[in-house]
Amino acid sequence: MDRRTFIKAVGVLGASLFLQAYKSDLVKALELSETKVLWLHGVECTGCTVSMLDGGSPDIVELLRVLNLKLLFQDVLMMQQGIFVDGKPANTSELNSDILLEEILDNEKGYVLISEGGVPNGPAGSGRYMVIGGKTYKETYEKAAKNASVIIAIGQCATHSGVNAAESEIKELLDHRGIAFTMEDSSKGIVNLLGINTPVININGCPAHPDWVFLTISAVVLGKIKVPDDLPYLLDEWKRPKIFFPPDHVIHDNCPRRGYYDHGELDLTVGGGKCLWKLGCKGPYSHADCATRHWNAHLSFCPQAGSPCIGCVEPGFPDSTRPFFVEIEDSGLVGTHLHTVAGVAIGGALLAAGAHAVRRTVLKKPEEKEGYAEESVSEKAEGEK
Amino acid sequence: MKSNNNPSMVVERYTVTDRIAHTVHAIAMIVLIITGLKIYAGWDFMSFHSARALHMIAVPFLLAVNWILIPYNIFSEGHGLMGKISHFMDHYIFGPKDAARLSDIIKNFFGKGKYPAFSIYDEEKGHYETKLHPLMKILIVLEGTALFLIAVSGIVLYKLDWSLFGLPIASWITSIAGLIAPALGMSAVGFLRFLHLLMTYWFVFELVIHVGILEFDPHVWKYYKAIFWTGKEDLSDAHYSEYIEKYSRFDAKKH
Numbered sequence: 001m002d003r004r005t006f007i008k009a010v011g012v013l014g015a016s017l018f019l020q021a022y023k024s025d026l027v028k029a030l031e032l033s034e035t036k037v038l039w040l041h042g043v044e045c046t047g048c049t050v051s052m053l054d055g056g057s058p059d060i061v062e063l064l065r066v067l068n069l070k071l072l073f074q075d076v077l078m079m080q081q082g083i084f085v086d087g088k089p090a091n092t093s094e095l096n097s098d099i100l101l102e103e104i105l106d107n108e109k110g111y112v113l114i115s116e117g118g119v120p121n122g123p124a125g126s127g128r129y130m131v132i133g134g135k136t137y138k139e140t141y142e143k144a145a146k147n148a149s150v151i152i153a154i155g156q157c158a159t160h161s162g163v164n165a166a167e168s169e170i171k172e173l174l175d176h177r178g179i180a181f182t183m184e185d186s187s188k189g190i191v192n193l194l195g196i197n198t199p200v201i202n203i204n205g206c207p208a209h210p211d212w213v214f215l216t217i218s219a220v221v222l223g224k225i226k227v228p229d230d231l232p233y234l235l236d237e238w239k240r241p242k243i244f245f246p247p248d249h250v251i252h253d254n255c256p257r258r259g260y261y262d263h264g265e266l267d268l269t270v271g272g273g274k275c276l277w278k279l280g281c282k283g284p285y286s287h288a289d290c291a292t293r294h295w296n297a298h299l300s301f302c303p304q305a306g307s308p309c310i311g312c313v314e315p316g317f318p319d320s321t322r323p324f325f326v327e328i329e330d331s332g333l334v335g336t337h338l339h340t341v342a343g344v345a346i347g348g349a350l351l352a353a354g355a356h357a358v359r360r361t362v363l364k365k366p367e368e369k370e371g372y373a374e375e376s377v378s379e380k381a382e383g384e385k
Numbered sequence: 386m387k388s389n390n391n392p393s394m395v396v397e398r399y400t401v402t403d404r405i406a407h408t409v410h411a412i413a414m415i416v417l418i419i420t421g422l423k424i425y426a427g428w429d430f431m432s433f434h435s436a437r438a439l440h441m442i443a444v445p446f447l448l449a450v451n452w453i454l455i456p457y458n459i460f461s462e463g464h465g466l467m468g469k470i471s472h473f474m475d476h477y478i479f480g481p482k483d484a485a486r487l488s489d490i491i492k493n494f495f496g497k498g499k500y501p502a503f504s505i506y507d508e509e510k511g512h513y514e515t516k517l518h519p520l521m522k523i524l525i526v527l528e529g530t531a532l533f534l535i536a537v538s539g540i541v542l543y544k545l546d547w548s549l550f551g552l553p554i555a556s557w558i559t560s561i562a563g564l565i566a567p568a569l570g571m572s573a574v575g576f577l578r579f580l581h582l583l584m585t586y587w588f589v590f591e592l593v594i595h596v597g598i599l600e601f602d603p604h605v606w607k608y609y610k611a612i613f614w615t616g617k618e619d620l621s622d623a624h625y626s627e628y629i630e631k632y633s634r635f636d637a638k639k640h
Contacts, residue, residue, distance in 0.1 A: 167570075184567045237560065247556065248546030250574070262434065264427030278427075285574040311572065320572040328575040329425075329582045338579065342586035349590055353597025359494055360602040 032068040035221045036111035038104060038144060039074040042137055043130055043164050043176050044117030047207040048155035049076045055210025056297045063214050067221045072104050072111065073097075082133050089133065098133035105143045112220065113148035113198070114213075115141075115179050118161045119190040122175035129174055142194045145179075150220060150227045151191070151200045153179040154213050159202040159238070160184070160315050167319050180239055184315045199228040202239040204288075206312035211293060212244045236287075238315050245287045245313060252283035254291035256304050276303050280325040282311030394628075396506055398516065398611045398618035406454045407612050413447035414588060416440070421585050444539070451532055462512070475515055479526070483519035490519070504618065504626035514629065518599050524591055531591075535584035538562075538577040545574070 001009075041049070052060055064071060071077070080097035083090045093100035119141050120129040127138030145151055156162030157178070164176035165183050180200040182188035191200060201220075203212045219225040225234060236247050252258065260266070260274035267274045277284070283291075286309055290301040302309050311321030318324075329338055399407070420436040420443070422428065463472030474480070489501040505514040517525070540547050540555050541562070547555035559573045566576035600609065604624035611618055620628045 184563065248544070250545065261427075262432075264423070264429050264433060266427045275427075282572075282575070284578065285572050314572045316567055316570075316572055319570050320567065320575065322570075328571060329579050338583060338586070342583075342590070345590050346586065346593055349593040350597065353593055353601060356494070356598045357601045360604075 032221070034068050034070050036070045036072050036108060037114060037217075038072045038108070038111045038148070039114040039116065040141065040144060041075045042115070042117030042119050042141065042158065044155060044157040046076060046116070048116045048158075048205075048213075049074075051207035052154075052210050052213060054296070055214055057211070058214060060210075060214075063217070067218060069217075069221065072108060073101055084133075101133070101140065105140070105147070109147045110149045111147070112217065113144055113151045114217075115145075115151055115153045115158045116155055118157045118164045118176045118178055118182075120164075120174060121177050121190070121193065122173050125175070129176075138190070138194075141190065142196065145191060145194070145196045145198050148198050151179060151198050152203060152213070152216060152220070153200055153239075154203045154208045156204055156206040156208075156312060156317055159204045159240075160317065162206055163318055181315065183319065199231055200239055201227075201231070201235065201241065204238070204240055204245065204313040204315075204317075206317065209244070209290070209293065209295060212241070215244075216241055240287075240313075244289055244293075246289065247287060249287065249289075250284055251286045251288055251291050251303070251309055252277075252281075254289075255283050256291070270306065276306075276308040278327055279308045280323065280327050280330075281308035282314070282321045282324075282328070283309040285321070285328065286311040286314055288313040394621040395617050395619050397616055398504075398513075398608070399616040400458065401616065402454060402458050404612060404614070404616055406450050406458060409446055409454075410450045413443040413450065414592075416443040417447060418585060418588055418592075421581075425582060425585075441543070444536075447532075448536060451529070476513070476517065477522060477525055479519060479522040482515070483522055487519040500625065502623075502625055502627040506618075506620055506626070506628040508628055508630050518625075520594070520599055524595060527587075528591060531584045531587045535581055535588075538581040538584070541574060541577045542581055 055063070058066065063069065075097070078097065078100075080093070080095055080100050082098045083096045084098075089096055089098045089102075091099070093103050119138050120127055120136075121138060122129050127136035130137040132140070153159045157164055157176075159178055159181065161176050161178035161182045164174070165171060165178070176182075177188060177190040177193065180186060180189040180191055180202060186192065189200075190196075191198065201216060203209075203216060205212065216225075220227060225231070231239075234241055234243075236242050236245060238245075252261070255261075255275075257273075257275050261277060265274045266278045267276055268278055270279060275281075281303055283303055290309075291303075293301075294304075295301045308325055310324040311317055314320055321328075416439055420431075420440040423431060423436040424433065424440065459473055459477065460469050462476075463469035483503075486501045486503050489498055490503075492498045493500040503518050504516050506512075507514045537558055541558050545555055545559070546553065558577070562576050562580075563573035566573045569576060571579065599605070607618070607622060607624075618626065620626055
């Protein structure tokens with residue numbers, strides 16, 4: 001063995017011994033640091049959680065594992081329950097969800113808060129329309145939101161209060177609030193009401209698409225989105241990521257039925273295979289990538305499956321997009337109907353035109369036929385004096 | 386009135402640019418209405434792409450005529466700023482005299498009184514005192530407003546992120562529409578589409594009024610010839626027109 005080879009062999013041996021000795025420390029250093037996630041449910045149907053469980057690329061377990069997420073609390077998935085004995089929370093956080101949440105809110109900070117569902121503010125600002133474990137959800141939410149590093153509001157109930165804030169006789173009484181907006185109004189978002197400054201990212205939809213949520217969480221956790229610095233140019237005016245809710249595209253642009261629209265082949269009854277516009281499809285008004293991303297393991301989406309888009313990602317949903325199955329231009333305005341108003345006006349004008357034509361031609365008086373309005377110049381001048 | 390053979394009785398009613406503006410406006414508007422309704426209703430007499438192409442070709446013509454040529458025509462008349470303003474007010478803005486004329490026209494329709502002259506030429510000043518049917522003056526203002534609304538809403542329908550010199554015009558329009566739309570229970574883009582169609586119907590309505598009522602009278606047909614071709618009006622034809630003879634005011638004062 002020559003000297004050069006000996007030194008090389010010693011070097012390799014030293015390196016391998018070093019790697020062996022510090023293997024676990026090196027792996028730890030290379031792993032993603034743990035990110036804590038608090039997932040709360042307000043007023044909603046839990047459809048968004050169901051939608052998240054349907055996610056496929058990645059699925060929710062893969063998401064938690066790969067990104068090293070620690071799911072602190074998720075009402076639907078965890079095993080703890082609210083246990084009360086003689087009106088007081090019993091046992092420990094191992095079994096009691098209320099105690100667990102209490103401990104999280106007291107001890108944790110800087111977590112990602114996933115907000116599913118809206119926050120009730122009624123009646124009269126008390127928030128008592130949703131009480132869990134003896135506390136209003138509004139109170140719990142305030143604490144949770146203040147200590148979060150970022151709020152990711154998922155689903156229309158959270159982003160804009162959705163069906164909870166839709167026009168109804170009890171809307172004012174219930175006063176359900178979205179996180180950053182209530183319908184289109186940012187001043188009515190719960191964070192505004194409670195003076196919370198935590199940045200909010202909205203993932204709209206009824207429900208939200210798992211890809212939209214998981215990819216957003218991933219981007220935040222991996223530092224691809226720097227919160228809050230990157231948010232102003234990554235989000236649109238409704239705080240939605242432009243990548244999923246493109247301001248310059250609507251679902252209609254990429255719809256597989258678009259060719260029928262271009263040919264003017266429009267279905268007038270459900271069950272057909274052509275463009276659904278006349279059946280009230282809101283694809284032309286809805287900003288989302290449904291038509292390219294697809295749902296249900298990326299297989300299909302509403303219009304492709306035969307149902308007109310109901311515009312569930314739009315800020316005023318459902319008020320701004322209903323009646324769901326009536327074309328917007330056909331839905332009426334202030335109690336009238338555009339086509340009827342236009343038809344009556346144009347028809348009336350045509351009738352008037354006909355009457356006018358008859359009057360000016362057939363029913364003309366003899367003196368008019370000879371010429372009239374022949375006022376003398378002096379008369380005119382006299383009149384102007 | 387004086388002799389029908391007096392050559393000085395023939396005056397220029399519409400300049401060449403007036404006639405070009407009207408003709409281009411008429412053609413562009415008809416193309417836009419037909420192709421627009423084809424796109425909206427899915428009529429199958431032409432392809433979507435042809436309709437859209439024609440629609441987009443007609444747009445710059447309509448806008449150039451309305452926002453460049455017509456303002457030029459209006460404000461090239463009259464001397465000095467005040468002269469231009471008074472020309473604009475006299476010729477295009479519905480005033481008390483127009484209200485009186487319109488009232489007389491309606492009465493005349495029901496057989497009472499004479500049909501008032503709405504086209505009055507002042508020989509001394511060498512130009513019209515007023516020229517248009519009083520109802521036309523109302524329609525013109527509404528037309529300008531409708532045109533603005535349909536153009537603005539059309540920008541967003543054309544391209545949701547349309548910008549000019551880096552200014553995000555379409556986004557601004559959508560944001561402004563977003564202030565109104567919720568009150569009507571609509572989304573911003575939905576409201577703009579609704580508005581675009583509503584204005585289309587307005588133009589159809591206006592066309593019926595303009596052609597079918599105001600201009601559907603054998604005595605008015607002389608103005609068709611003037612607006613599309615000759616640009617001249619023979620004031621010796623007293624139907625709906627009159628002229629204030631030179632020195633007539635002076636003569637009238639003497640009396």
